[in-house]
Amino acid sequence: MTQHDNVGHDVETGLIDADAQVESFRQTRNNRRTELVEDYVELIADLLVDGGEARQVDIAQRLGVAQPTVAKMLKRLISEGYIQQRRYRGIFLTDAGRRLADLCRERHQIVESFLCSIGVSPETARIDAEGMEHHASPETLEAFKRFLARTASSRIAAQG
Amino acid sequence: MTQHDNVGHDVETGLIDADAQVESFRQTRNNRRTELVEDYVELIADLLVDGGEARQVDIAQRLGVAQPTVAKMLKRLISEGYIQQRRYRGIFLTDAGRRLADLCRERHQIVESFLCSIGVSPETARIDAEGMEHHASPETLEAFKRFLARTASSRIAAQG
DNA sequence: GAAATAATATAGCTAAGGCTATTTTTCAAT
DNA sequence: ATTGAAAAATAGCCTTAGCTATATTATTTC
Ligand SMILES: [Mn+2]
Ligand SMILES: [Mn+2]
Ligand SMILES: [Mn+2]
Ligand SMILES: [Mn+2]
Numbered sequence: 165m166t167q168h169d170n171v172g173h174d175v176e177t178g179l180i181d182a183d184a185q186v187e188s189f190r191q192t193r194n195n196r197r198t199e200l201v202e203d204y205v206e207l208i209a210d211l212l213v214d215g216g217e218a219r220q221v222d223i224a225q226r227l228g229v230a231q232p233t234v235a236k237m238l239k240r241l242i243s244e245g246y247i248q249q250r251r252y253r254g255i256f257l258t259d260a261g262r263r264l265a266d267l268c269r270e271r272h273q274i275v276e277s278f279l280c281s282i283g284v285s286p287e288t289a290r291i292d293a294e295g296m297e298h299h300a301s302p303e304t305l306e307a308f309k310r311f312l313a314r315t316a317s318s319r320i321a322a323q324g
Numbered sequence: 325m326t327q328h329d330n331v332g333h334d335v336e337t338g339l340i341d342a343d344a345q346v347e348s349f350r351q352t353r354n355n356r357r358t359e360l361v362e363d364y365v366e367l368i369a370d371l372l373v374d375g376g377e378a379r380q381v382d383i384a385q386r387l388g389v390a391q392p393t394v395a396k397m398l399k400r401l402i403s404e405g406y407i408q409q410r411r412y413r414g415i416f417l418t419d420a421g422r423r424l425a426d427l428c429r430e431r432h433q434i435v436e437s438f439l440c441s442i443g444v445s446p447e448t449a450r451i452d453a454e455g456m457e458h459h460a461s462p463e464t465l466e467a468f469k470r471f472l473a474r475t476a477s478s479r480i481a482a483q484g
Numbered sequence: 485g486a487a488a489t490a491a492t493a494t495a496g497c498t499a500a501g502g503c504t505a506t507t508t509t510t511c512a513a514t
Numbered sequence: 515a516t517t518g519a520a521a522a523a524t525a526g527c528c529t530t531a532g533c534t535a536t537a538t539t540a541t542t543t544c
Binding site: 178192193210290307 | 339342346347349350352355356363374385387388439443445447449450451452454455458460461470471
Binding site for chain 4: 197200229230232233236237240251252253
């Protein structure tokens with residue numbers, strides 16, 4: 165078997181198709197570039213819902229990073245149009261920010277629930293979902309949702 | 325409900341426990357710091373098995389990055405003890421490198437197979453697994469394996 | 485309203501991970 | 515043995531994401 169005559173993946177020994185592999189790596193690098201933005205926007209939305217305001221110190225404390233780190237990222241979020249900031253006032257989401265936050269929150273929730281549904285403990289599901297969510301494509305999310313719906317209905321059928 | 329009286333997650337409205345959340349974010353940041361190392365070592369192992377040698381140009385071509393990018397990362401892999409390099413000769417894995425490669429390859433395979441098993445297309449499974457694998461904990465991998473074993477045996481039971 | 489406190493901003497550093505352009509070295513062919 | 519091509523190394527640049535230390539600005543409190 166040469167390096168060039170297999171299109172799918174070859175579990176045992178060979179390499180997968182080079183074009184396919186480079187596509188995967190590129191997509192993964194792309195996802196990595198937006199992970200932090202997504203986590204910030206989702207967290208800001210949660211803080212706003214819960215307490216009415218999102219301050220840098222709260223964000224920093226919840227992320228486990230220093231306040232200047234947050235300050236810098238907020239500038240990026242502003243430049244990308246997801247938030248507005250009034251100096252020494254709080255952080256507010258733009259329409260685009262709210263849209264992104266909603267998407268991320270739903271995606272996060274699906275991934276975390278799914279992990280729980282296959283028997284992962286809530287603590288581990290929480291941790292793993294925080295990283296995995298950013299790499300779950302719409303197609304994978306649909307599969308997760310199908311699975312959740314199926315197990316939910318079979319639970320109902322089984323126990324009334 | 326205040327910000328401080330919920331220990332688990334609260335799907336609908338509130339924030340999860342701050343200590344729990346910071347633990348998730350920290351673990352995710354940790355995983356991110358080793359993602360690339362894992363992908364490199366896994367890829368090098370595959371290239372060595374397939375062609376007997378792993379050259380910078382091959383690695384660069386498969387990852388979709390420039391050759392100097394690979395050269396720099398290889399220095400990191402050397403400094404972390406995963407590979408050896410003979411100037412203008414190829415790349416070789418150390419014992420630690422081989423161990424890491426084996427772990428990563430198995431983990432990657434489990435994640436990709438699992439995604440396929442719940443109905444994700446092979447192409448999407450390939451792409452999503454490339455990113456998700458690095459955030460799948462041992463506990464989650466066990467759950468994936470259990471699921472794979474269960475569906476495999478139920479296939480056998482169903483169709484003979 | 486002045487002082488103390490809290491929040492934010494800023495300066496300046498590091499490391500990782502990317503790039504292009506160029507030089508050096510090795511390998512293959514003639 | 516020389517040359518030409520390929521591979522690797524190096525130089526120099528950028529962005530992101532973290533840090534500490536310090537300055538500035540708001541907000542409370544007295
Ligand atoms: Mn999230
Ligand atoms: Mn996340
Ligand atoms: Mn991999
Ligand atoms: Mn990967």
